[in-house]
Amino acid sequence: MRTEICERFGIEFPLLAFSHCRDVVAAVTGAGGLGVLGAVAYSPEELDRELDWIDRQVRGRPYGVDVLVPGRIDPSAAAPGDAIPAAHRDFVAHLFDKYGIPPETEPSGVARGGEGFGGRVTQQGATGLIDVALRHPVALIASALGTPPPIMVDRARAAGVPVAALVGTVEHARRQVVAGADIIVAQGSEAGGHTGEISTMVLVPQVVDAVAPIPVLAAGGIANGRQMAAALALGAEGVWCGSVWLTTEEAETPPAVKEKLLAATSRDTVRSRSRTGKPARQLVSAWTREWDEAPGSPGPLPMPLQLVLAEEALARVVAAAERGGPGARELANYFVGQVVGQLDQVRPARQVVYEMIEEFAGAVERMSDITGG
């Protein structure tokens, strides 16, 4: 395929795969797309090890690294653990009691996050990860939240690595370009994780027009080849997919969560502040309902405080769910987009790529038939 993104990265398909699992990243890059590793759950040392592994797998093919840099953060983020009010800790204890999570449950090692997480969702923390990434042959640095700080852009530029930035509005897209972003990822409200309120269908053409000639990737609502074709019809030069990898063979998604993802319909997600403090789309679960609707809820804290509180608690929840606790299974959730309703089987990541590209080609052929071309 020939798009600006294919040419820039020397890839066969303009398909970027965001994942926290190195295996998915390597598999998508190996299949002709471009894997992007979500780095926020790793310490700099851990990230270095993961990227060493990826380097050995992809043998020169391109991959990227994604960090989380919030535009505005709570000043108490420096020592987030201390800043969490007693009422919020008590509410978590109440949930653990109500849903039968033994308080001594160790957090699941698979559900990354918890301690240290909050500290990395800062400019300083992100910079440490970027420094590690730039010591590897990364093809792309992405910033999933907020405007990339000048230091991030400067270091990436110096290393000759393009910077991609996720946006949910036209205004943010313009701001990101001013801040130095080389690629804009226009992410619709149907996406998993932190999203705005404007849908992919509406957002993408507006962002494409606003930032031309900067290339735009479409994100949100894209998990099959028809959706990829739609994204390119909207003017995107490629797509950025996250949710579709969560149920792949390679994904380290905890089995209890994977089961919920496979069973969910597109009605089973919600944009909630209960997991990070900012609106993020995720599976609806007892966790989101209790925080967002229960009369006794103190309401979510601002980012990153809620993130610190929630990730540690949910890592324990997942560990308990893995041991079969029914209450824990009710609470367990994960960031995922509305495409979750399409995910009903476990496939290798490579197969997901090939099926998307095959369906994409079919959609383009159908379009040509419609116009009699």
Place this chain on the structure above:
Amino acid sequence: MRTEICERFGIEFPLLAFSHCRDVVAAVTGAGGLGVLGAVAYSPEELDRELDWIDRQVRGRPYGVDVLVPGRIDPSAAAPGDAIPAAHRDFVAHLFDKYGIPPETEPSGVARGGEGFGGRVTQQGATGLIDVALRHPVALIASALGTPPPIMVDRARAAGVPVAALVGTVEHARRQVVAGADIIVAQGSEAGGHTGEISTMVLVPQVVDAVAPIPVLAAGGIANGRQMAAALALGAEGVWCGSVWLTTEEAETPPAVKEKLLAATSRDTVRSRSRTGKPARQLVSAWTREWDEAPGSPGPLPMPLQLVLAEEALARVVAAAERGGPGARELANYFVGQVVGQLDQVRPARQVVYEMIEEFAGAVERMSDITGG
């Protein structure tokens, strides 16, 4: 263009235009699409006159009629005026006072609705309108809300007229097919008016797969040719557009509302129950904010009670806004989708059609170039 919808209706472009204005309906049909008149604001006698006029304009070319049949309605709908609680009437009086609407303001004749509106949003009311429609050479009857009642399907069938039904979920689509719908309109959450929560990008392919071989039209987020191409890439056989006609030359949209539509961005809509009692996307305004967020709000009534209360009140608001009242302008709003951010000029409806089709062709050509076809 060649799609199932083009062949079924003998139209050039698979572009259906929903509008309350007969001029838009006739213009789109005349330009090679298919105009659909929203009938709910009319009495049977008025509808008959409107359709007479359209018949003379379109000279045999196809057009449709849309009615509103809620699946579940409040039993008090029979005499909705009496069933509105005093607290809700008082809240409207409070808003009129706060925003400086003289209580004696006559409702604007242009903003259709108000008295009689509630009674027509019932099976009986809709059936009366359908009987009128079927005395004209209509090519399509559409039901914008809920499952079409058997009587509607039976009468349309007997007259050889296909029935289209709007849906926001896969489950509703399946139910509509069982109820006898011949065409499904899969409407994403970004659409104006009554919508669900699933975006067009996610909803359309799922509905297409679920109801095949029944043809699906995509609705929500479609106001230019790239968006139309995206919809067809998703598997739709055509598109159903509403918002884009509100700012056309032909539209009877009150000038004060048109101004707000032209100025709005895609962030300026909200799904709110404040206008009909069911979640409907509309311009955010003092009306939606007061009902949805003000501490003193009694909360919206169920449909059709809120519709009766709101349409009459907002017809007065619009009349006051037309006379320049600043508070009235703050309150005024209208049903519109997130594409409102793309509407920044007044164009004839025919030009909108031609520009969409031209951009559509460009998008398809670009797709072929990408695949090297």
